[in-house]
Amino acid sequence: MRHYDSIKRVLVTGGAGFLGSHLCERLLADGNDVLCVDNYFTGRRANLAHLLNNPNFEVLRHDVTFPLYVEVDEIYNLACPAAPIHYQFDPVQTTKVSVHGAINVLGLAKRTKAKIFQASTSEVYGDPLVHPQREDYWGNVNPVGTRSCYDEGKRCAETLFFDYHRQYATRIKVARIFNTYGPRMHINDGRVVSNFVIQALRGEDITLYGDGTQTRSFCYVADLIEGIVRFMDAPAEIVGPMNLGNPVEFTIKQLAEMVIELVGTKSRLVYKPLPSDDPKQRQPDISLAKEMLAWEPTVALREGLAKTIAYFDKVLRNDAPPARKSPTI
Ligand code: NAD
Ligand code: UDP
Ligand code: UDP
Numbered sequence: 001m002r003h004y005d006s007i008k009r010v011l012v013t014g015g016a017g018f019l020g021s022h023l024c025e026r027l028l029a030d031g032n033d034v035l036c037v038d039n040y041f042t043g044r045r046a047n048l049a050h051l052l053n054n055p056n057f058e059v060l061r062h063d064v065t066f067p068l069y070v071e072v073d074e075i076y077n078l079a080c081p082a083a084p085i086h087y088q089f090d091p092v093q094t095t096k097v098s099v100h101g102a103i104n105v106l107g108l109a110k111r112t113k114a115k116i117f118q119a120s121t122s123e124v125y126g127d128p129l130v131h132p133q134r135e136d137y138w139g140n141v142n143p144v145g146t147r148s149c150y151d152e153g154k155r156c157a158e159t160l161f162f163d164y165h166r167q168y169a170t171r172i173k174v175a176r177i178f179n180t181y182g183p184r185m186h187i188n189d190g191r192v193v194s195n196f197v198i199q200a201l202r203g204e205d206i207t208l209y210g211d212g213t214q215t216r217s218f219c220y221v222a223d224l225i226e227g228i229v230r231f232m233d234a235p236a237e238i239v240g241p242m243n244l245g246n247p248v249e250f251t252i253k254q255l256a257e258m259v260i261e262l263v264g265t266k267s268r269l270v271y272k273p274l275p276s277d278d279p280k281q282r283q284p285d286i287s288l289a290k291e292m293l294a295w296e297p298t299v300a301l302r303e304g305l306a307k308t309i310a311y312f313d314k315v316l317r318n319d320a321p322p323a324r325k326s327p328t329i
Contacts, residue, residue: 007056009033009071011114013064013105014078016043018184019119019177019221021051023076026225028054035070039063042081047184064101065093068108074232075116077105080154082121083189084147084275091149098153099160106164115171117232118161120241122178122282123151132249132283135176135241145277158241165239173231173238178245178284182221182304183311193218196256197305197312200263210274212253215281219246220304223297230293238292245284246297255301262305 010027014020015036020043027034028051036048036059051057062068064079080097081087087094102118109116125133126141141151164170181193199206227244250258256269289295 007031007033008073009035011035011037011070011072011075011108012078013037013076013101014043014080014119016040016045016047016059017078018047018082018182018186019180019224020076020078021047021184022182022221022225023078023228024048024051024057026229028057030229032056034058035060035072037062037064037068038079042083042086042186042189044186064104065096067104070108072108072112072114075105075109075114076119076228076232077102077116078119080119080150083186083191084150085190086186087150088146091146094149095153098150098157102157102160106160106170109170110164110168113171115173115232116161117173117175117228118157120158120174120176121150121154122176122243122245122284123147124155124158124176125279125282126151127277127279128281131281132247132285133243134285135243135288142277146275147277162239171236172240173234174240174242175228175231175244176241176284177224178219178243178282179216180219180221180224180245182308184221185308187312187315192216192252192255193305193308194312196259197263197309198316200259200265200267201309201313201316203265203267205270206256206260206267207272208252208256208269209272209278210252211271212256212269213251214274214278215249215251215283216255217246217249217283218255218301218304219244219297220299220307223299227289227293227295230295231289234293242288242292243284243286244289244295245286246301247284247286248301249281249283250301258302258305259309262302262309
């Protein structure tokens, strides 16, 4: 059903989360009518507080594993816990969110003929045997490990997106997002950037898992949101999968040392056991995004970390609303 108005109606699932809240903010700034849907598993209303007075913004508490009937022109599907401790908290639910959630939003896209974006992940490459990772690499994923609920859930969601595209001509955009960080990360999500920054600000030990030689490539949130929006606006034949991330690779030890230097803390490095199936290396090949979207990250790790440190410093001083201690539904 078309809207009588020309304003674009955009649905963001998982809109109260870290990436979702930045995306809602950007879409509103671009003049869209934004409906945020979230069950607040890891998202927080505080992430959206500054948007609630905008007449083009609406928030609905809803679990995407259940059907949703709304009329929209575009859908960004971000609903899914992203941090290992969050998605391993209730792994069965994690697979359901990825798979049942994808079926419902794809059914919605099919009925409304909406264009639909899927937040897939570099985890579809598992512990990659090819480096850096290009989109044509099929990955090295353990189907029965503790990360599998997330990795295989996201892989199945990709399958569903491409089958809806082939079978029903649904207009899809599938992005494989690599490690992204920045303000509004959950304070207790256990991901490496938030952990290190909070530990450094509190003067606590910095917990390196394993020997710290494993690598990740960190993208600042503003760069990622720009890539997501450009992808959605790209011509219909550009469906992905497309890597979105910052290709500059760091060891986890280098990250820890940079955080210590920027915070100016006396924190020491301590070594803890490596979690199971922890990928040894991860670096996106973003040639496709560069060519198709004329996009590449512009914020260096040092610069993005400084902004993230300033955010968490404020949170820890209680100037910003405090986060919950553990995930709850
Ligand atoms: P996040 O945990 O902050 O956000 C996820 C949001 O989804 C939360 O607001 C949560 O409450 C919501 N949610 C979870 N289950 C839901 C359900 N059943 N129904 C409705 N809402 C639900 O994580 P994030 O980092 O913002 O990640 C957003 C998306 O991007 C996820 O799909 C994630 O897999 C993907 N992604 C993120 C990264 C990253 O580095 N941040 C990397 C790769 C992929
Ligand atoms: N669905 C939804 N909103 C809609 C349309 C569909 O949530 O606006 C759900 C619906 O409940 C169904 C799923 O999406 O379970 C897949 O829909 P589809 O039409 O592809 O499949 P079918 O209904 O034929 O099983
Ligand atoms: N890590 C770490 N210390 C921490 C948290 C994470 O050394 O306090 C490591 C983790 O083992 C992994 C990397 O940092 O090798 C990135 O972890 P994160 O959970 O942020 O994301 P992943 O890319 O593993 O999903």
